[in-house]
Amino acid sequence: MTIPAHPAITRYEILETASEQVLEEGRGLTQEQLLEVLRLPDEALPAALQLAHEVRLRHCGEDVEVEGIISIKTGGCPEDCHFCSQSGLFDSPVRGVWLDIPELVKAAKETAATGATEFCIVAAVRGPDIKLMNQIKFAIDRINEAVEINIACSLGMLTQHQVDQLAAWGVHRYNHNLETARSYFPQVVTTHSYEERLETCAMVKAAGMELCCGALIGMGESLEQRAELAAQLAALEPHEVPLNFLNPRPGTPLENQGIMDGKDALRAIAAFRLAMPRTVLRYAGGRELTLGDLGTRDGLLGGINAVIVGNYLTTLGRPADADLNLLVELNMPIKEFQKSL
């Protein structure tokens, strides 16, 4: 797919620089350069998105990676991430609940039936205990017996032993988000540190699992901090970056934060792609609220190359068909299943 250069690219110095540095040479933008992208005026947005799209096509290809996610243990988390309805420390209406394994296997099958190649099992915990690890092992075995899909996990902070166990069980990717910039993190989480998150990320990579490390933007961070976050993620060289937009949850400290502006969200998508030309950049939670149906299309034509289909952990997504039909319309093939590890 070749696209004629957007005439506006040459009108903005940062986009011209990015065209050379990121598109041609494959080097992501620096933090200072990313800030310039985030500060581009609205008129420059189509050109920024188009450039990000070209970068994605050149360095990742046309495929879109489709994933389903499921919560094996919802709610009652001892941590205090201020955006999260699953923290047991806030007066949130979300109750603690465990999903049983047959339901989990059913969800994996339904996910695979959409064409998805990734199934991520998530638990609301600080880190897994033995009971959860045993459940995960059992779940992985039952899913592998039932359906062909890559299994990822997101179980909070891990010990080295747990990292080794998950790798040995064939978990091919592990999700552990940075969520926000280091400089803003203490405003959002006080029960664990940025360093602890980085430690888990480092262990996951060292064990040979793919690192999925995401962002949640729209939490009141400044543009500088958004650029800082993109640069900090890029430095980790994650295989995948899920990009979430705050969906203010009742009862959480961020419930009155308001929904982030759709154009700012699109600028962030372009910036994240220009920071990480080869990373799987996934649309994750909050896009329905922040961007609506049109935004989903703009993002897929602006640097995004992966989606979560169907529902999220505690909230509902667009119907899987809506996204899958859009991919057909945009002529973007779904990435095919390859068993990794």
Next chain:
Amino acid sequence: MKTVPAAGGANGSSNGPFCGHCGGPDGGGLPASDEHRRCVELLTLEPPRYCANCRRRMKVQVTPAGWSAECSRHGVLIR
């Protein structure tokens, strides 16, 4: 466990004395009263958290293709 569609309106919102989204008192009529109009909109983006019959917080399970919400008193609502 029984399925009780009566615990929810078109999208699990009302049809009981309480709002499924915020748990506040609700006339139970559809369309929802002004106070809960936003709640009804939000219930297209998330499952109900409160039982419309008794305002208990429900055990809600979300999967990629659906959700269920269980009130310990009034049973399970599935979509």
